[in-house]
Amino acid sequence: MTAPVIILVEDDPALRTLTTRALQENGYVVRPCGSAPEMWQALKTGTADLVLLDIMLPGTSGIDLCRSLRKDSEVPIIFISAKGSETDRVIGLELGADDYLAKPFGTRELVARVRAVLRRGGVERAQTERARGILTFDGWTVSLPRRELTSPSGGVIDLTGAEFDLLVTLLDHAQRVIARERLIELSRTRLGDSSDRSIDVLVSRLRRKLSSAGKDAPIITVRGVGYMLNAPVERK
Template sequence: MSPPLVLIAEEQQDLRHQVREYLEQSGFRALPAASASDIWNALKAMPVGVLVLDAALRGPDGMDLCRDVRERSDVPIILVGANSSEVDRVVGLELGADDYVAKPYSHRELAARLRAVLRRGRNERAIGLRARSEARFDGWRIDFARREVSDEQGNLVELTAAEFSLLAVLLDHAQTVIARARLMELAGVRDAPSSDRSVDVLVSRLRRKLSRGGRAAPIVTVRGAGYMLTAAVERR
């Protein structure tokens, strides 16, 4: 099996090449991208495993590029930004990123986060295999092989890689409280301070997407303990 391909969309040319060299020495395949058009061309032409996206790649509208990529692709995105505040991390996640890294960052940290995102994808496949190929709950159908979520009418709901992983874990532990730390690990923010809201944003996004007709998604917050999917799950 060939190493995963990492698309490095970085504004600074020197950093692009430095990151590429380090990742290739670390066992990845890496492809630099200097513009939004480079990203679109790469996503169309080859199976990109992860996108490392510089929030400044498109100037003041750089963060919106993350949203544009998410709308057109489900490739995992690690957003890189010059700011490290909680607000920036939350905004990045709201726009569809799976993880957020603040500049300056070490190449070693980036490689570790890339492995975590790729490991998350493997965990999704393992969960799907263990739970057969399909799950149903509260009128929703989950196809693990295709990574699709649809309602009773067959309408698809678009989930990011992080949102799908979060849902898969909740389904795997239905009607059981999942500790917040476990979900933080899934979201790739295990080393963040306890006040970090990244996992809460993911849960909020998932709830919003699985709520319909004035009916809230069956994901509850258990104060001081974590989160729980309250609906019964049928496996097929």
């Protein structure tokens, strides 16, 4: 099971950096955004389990973004805002937000609220939706319900649990670089000695198996940063 993915929409660079770091240190994958266009782009790149949404944003406000999201998505939303009055909280919740966090807030409260919202069913719904899917890339097919990888020639490739989870993580972030630190967090439940070296070994094993079809595996190394699956992914 991969770590929950959180999209953080906050226009203050310092607060965005601090909040991202706090969430990552508690095991979450974070896609930080500074504006509405960045949020929509982040949503296009893969499934999100929760959106942390600042109300006061340049251009399109968090209120309008929440309305737009709720038209076709049930992704959990937590508003974060300097406006902490009861009226503001009620408006946010009536718009469809799952919680409301007033600034300034501490790391412990932030993480507690995120965990509470995810516990109320957001992660379970998202993971259930993902588990029904079939992913295809570069001729390969991944069955999430069966946890099975099929080669372009139709053969089933034997993957360990950690290798399969790593592949799904790369597919969820296809054509985007994933830092080693994030992969370490994501693999910690599988690998008791998670480290840069263990991640490198795991990637090497997966790359070798994806090369068994007779062509190079679409996993590239971004030196000094991490790894990227360099192929478009289709979901069925």
